[in-house]
Amino acid sequence: MATCRHRPILRPRPARGVTMLEVLVTLLIITLWLLGTAGAQSSAVKLTKAAQFRTTAILLASDIAERMEGNSTAAAGGAYGPYDSASYVDSTANCVSSACSGANLAAFDLTEWGRRVKETATLPGATATIGFVAGSATTPPSYTITINWTDRGDFRATTKTDPEQLTYTAIKAINPG
Numbered sequence: 102m103a104t105c106r107h108r109p110i111l112r113p114r115p116a117r118g119v120t121m122l123e124v125l126v127t128l129l130i131i132t133l134w135l136l137g138t139a140g141a142q143s144s145a146v147k148l149t150k151a152a153q154f155r156t157t158a159i160l161l162a163s164d165i166a167e168r169m170e171g172n173s174t175a176a177a178g179g180a181y182g183p184y185d186s187a188s189y190v191d192s193t194a195n196c197v198s199s200a201c202s203g204a205n206l207a208a209f210d211l212t213e214w215g216r217r218v219k220e221t222a223t224l225p226g227a228t229a230t231i232g233f234v235a236g237s238a239t240t241p242p243s244y245t246i247t248i249n250w251t252d253r254g255d256f257r258a259t260t261k262t263d264p265e266q267l268t269y270t271a272i273k274a275i276n277p278g
Contacts, residue, residue: 161224165231173277180208181210186219241277244273248269
């Protein structure tokens with residue numbers, strides 16, 4: 102004769118805190134992930150700003166180098182240097198509405214470029230210098246264009262509280278036209 106066994110009905114047991122512990126561990130993991138993501142985002146913003154500063158300095162140096170190339174005869178004679186944005190007096194030459202000599206065009210270029218260096222809002226504390234090295238029989242004359250600016254310092258570090266001074270230097274050889 103076949104006997105049928107009945108299985109007892111299982112009743113749910115009351116929760117004893119295991120589920121709550123799993124939720125707390127999950128919340129901890131999500132919190133750590135969010136903090137890590139925020140830190141990575143903060144670093145990315147800081148590095149993007151530093152790259153923007155460097156790009157602006159490169160564009161400023163390229164601008165004056167192109168102006169020198171466009172006025173190569175005067176540039177070969179040293180008309181663009183020495184120059185210091187801190188002590189340079191603006192030129193009264195106006196080469197927009199009238200023709201200028203090479204020397205006047207160089208003074209006009211330096212005045213226009215110097216204003217861009219000083220007044221640029223994207224490059225804080227910008228200063229610029231241009232040095233001239235006369236050419237010889239074997240080397241063409243050249244200019245050393247140096248642009249300095251103040252980068253935002255890492256104020257979270259305990260040993261470094263001052264903003265960082267950064268420099269971009271370009272050398273432009275002039276081929277007299």
